[in-house]
Amino acid sequence: MTVTRPGTEAAPAASVSPSPEPKRFRLSNWDARYTPYLIIAPFFLVFGIFGLYPLIYTAWVSLHDWQLIDGNLGFVGLDNYVELFGDAKFWNALFNTLSLFVLSTVPQLLAALGLAALLDRGLRGSAFWRAGVLLPNVISVAAVALVFAQFFGRDFGIVNFLLGLIGIDPIDWRAETWASHLAVSTMVMWRWTGYNALLYLAAMQSVPKDMYESATLDGAGRWRMFWSITVPSIRPTILFTVVTSTIGGLQLFAEPALFDPGFAANNSTGGSDRQFQTLVLYMYEKGFRLFDAGYAATVAWMLFVVVLLVAVVNFTLTRRIAGKE
């Protein structure tokens, strides 16, 4: 793209030479110069008003005693944060969030990597297989949660039935922390593994073929080539998926919410004893069940900090691991 003097901005976008333009273009100078801003403005307006502003305003709300119904009851400084740090339910939710995040993200991305490698092997009917692995991703999270709630039922769930076949006693998936975390992670994995596999597959297909050929000549095996050629070559995509899964995985809501039969009945959020209550669920409970907006905003803002921290740590770690030659 050529760089032109400001006076010639009105030249047709395609102009390859910055030659002086005909006079009549001057008349449409305003149009050519400002219409682009007008037509990209809606995005920035919508994002600013309904995305960025509420997120930043959350920090301000967290410094107040703010009730959802009664409104702002005054500035309290860091009182909400002091209370939060002494709040066992917050630490419990933080633990659950991190545990669910690790349990659902790490195996998911590894499985996606493996699946992508398999899909990359010159399959017949590749479109069919790709669509098949993507299907779970288009199903609504509410519907998925309801089906999996049945799968993990204590008495008549299909998972306990299958475990029974190999002699394992029924597990009360909702009652125990680890069992519930496994169950919720399974839902997340089911929805997202195929999607991430397709991202990896796309990246793998753009790895130059001659890299593999020369490695084959050197006698490298498939496993070796996968780790020393494929994985480093698709590093940007791996980084991307790690960051997006971090942001998503730390904000789980629907899966743990609907896994708890008491949720819709307004009894509990995230298990009778908060075994699988995530931070977003805790924020929801504080804000929309107990109407304590100030405290809910404090939870939200702390989660924001956690998301940032984990994203940065993951980004650095992954870059180092996937980058070693």
Next chain:
Amino acid sequence: MKNAKAGPLLYGFLVAVLAASIFPLYYSFIVASKDNSVLGEKVPPLIPGGNLVENITRVFDTVDFWLAMQNSFIVASTVAISNVVLGTLAGFAFARLRFKGRDSLFLVVLGTAMVPTQLGVIPLYMLMSDLDWYGTLQAVIVPVLIGSFAVFWMRQACEETVPYELIEAARVDGCSVLRTFWHVGFPAVRPQAAVLGMFTFMTAWNDFFWPLIVLDPNDSPTVQVALSTLASGYYTDYSLMLAGASIAVLPVIAIFVLLSRQIVGGIMQGAVKG
């Protein structure tokens, strides 16, 4: 292909993966077609029963599922149309118009996709109350009228299909920017715009968190909100819940079956170039 040809073992494994993808949907349909008492038997059922119609009727008796479907349809189509129109315009501008700060503004658009806006729900809810929008469909429509994905996707489509020469010709003929867009830009990207529309429709149809908060489950539910209401009986009624879930996923599955190739292609293209 660089690796050895796929063998039967690989196909066998992929069939298993596919089965795992489909099974939850199939099972939800099975449960939806059964009497609840059958579900109490030792061996889980794998063959459809005869209670599908009855269970679906119960869904419509328990919650106003017609209203929910209608609401979801209004929300999802409005959001889809608006994302197509505004996204195509913005994508066209980012791909084919020249203006100061274009590339950095586009980076900002990409960056917004990483912002966890879900964490701003408390002030967003207050904003909606101030506007008197609680329980109204615009409360779930307006915040997603245009998303970064639409801009990104349509920019890519314009980069690939809208020829510079035609834009130049239109501009030489004295077309305004908007007319150029309408006569040259939009016709070229119509197929990608259609895929974007379907994609956005599915996303909006599936949305759960924000509608749950800002809509009144009894008065103005969307399908996903109605689903969560179905789960709130005295005892867990799986036939009822999964009959609802089966209906709720139908539109999305229909779109997916029709457009899976384009959707897969879109996701994979975005991965390489994004």
